[in-house]
Amino acid sequence: MPAFYRLGRCDRDRITSGAVSIVGMDAQVPAGRVVVVIDVIRAFTTAAVAFERGAAEIACAPSLEVARSLRRRHPDRLLVGESGGLRPADFDFGNSPFDLSTASLDGRRLIQATSNGTRGLVRCPDPAAVLAVSAVNVTATARWIERHDGRTPRTIICTGSTAEDRACARHLTGLLDGTAPRRADLIAGIMAGAAEHARDYARLPPAERVDLSDDVRLCCDVDRADFAMVGELRDDHVVLTLA
Template sequence: MSIVGRDAEVTPGTVVVVIDVIRAFTTAAVAFERGAAEIVCVASADAGRELRRAWPDRLLIGEVGGLKPADFDYGNSPLEMSAARVEGRSLIQATTNGTRGLVRHPHAAALLAASAVNVAATARWIAGNHPGTPWTLVCTGRGAEDRACATYLDGLLRGTDPSRADLIAGIGAGAAEHGHVAGEDLPFCTDVDRSDFAMVGRVRSGRVTLSAVPG
């Protein structure tokens, strides 16, 4: 059981949870709340563009340098996603940290994406589906928010009572480090457990397809 950075080597066969609070996996969770069917996560914007050329009916979301590329349908913003028309649609997501970190773990016993909005559901899904399996929690960013979320999730998985106030404070500290990037998305990023599902990944051909699974 460990908390590591995005580029750490992770032992195959563990449950891997990849965390990006500001903002990739908060945006993904809001997309599922809006009725998205699935989200295919890729390692780069160019990989996302290539996949959309193959699947032109899919929406392309994400960021480069924190900003939405002009040819993307939506950016990496939970606020923007909260009004997006994505019901029944399949999405492709490409971000600097979150999706890039997710695709690095093809040999996990289970692979999940998480942020504060679905942290408890993630813990419940792991406990119900992989009891006794070691876990690794991967912080994709260098800010305080991912470490705070990982610490909170680690506490839930160990059966302790972690501090929600500490989690929210950590996200706030991380947002201050991000500056303007967090902006109006921060209320979504700090809305702990608003989503009642885990985001479980299936790995294929260098990409990870996320589905929302009740937690």
């Protein structure tokens, strides 16, 4: 296992490579940086699959309450997300790329709320740009950054504490540095993170456990999506569109 998979929790450690900083959710991010928010299992894999299925935009909310408030204002929008990994009863879809992979979403606008990924998007008030990334669109995201903000310092936020987000952060940093990171290492990191999640869920009562087996296959599908997901900050949420 590569050494970087054995790093401590992202919210304890700060890793810097040139103009790129990898931080956790508790870090203070200076204004004016390109902010890349990672959630591989599962929020931004789910978002990417939703865009593949035809979604027009995704409003990412920091909480279920904000998501429901947005839905009351825009009743035609679909609610996607989780609480404790499970779909809330009033949501149209859970936070599952597998479930979204067969959904018909042509032209639909979505509202997504998750424990980590969507919450991470809204925590940087004045970025030069903000993007959502997972393994499925990591190379497209690197290309977008180089094309639009090639010289702007970057902060990569790992929204989770398990191995998959750190692996994706290292892979993205390698792409930006031109060091040709290995796809196999990224997949190994995702699988290590999935095993961590499985161990955590196994400690819960059966009704609270989440089966990630179908989702992990999609989470490991590196570079299946040839687009970046770029955010626009609103008062209480961030809207993702394709670029």
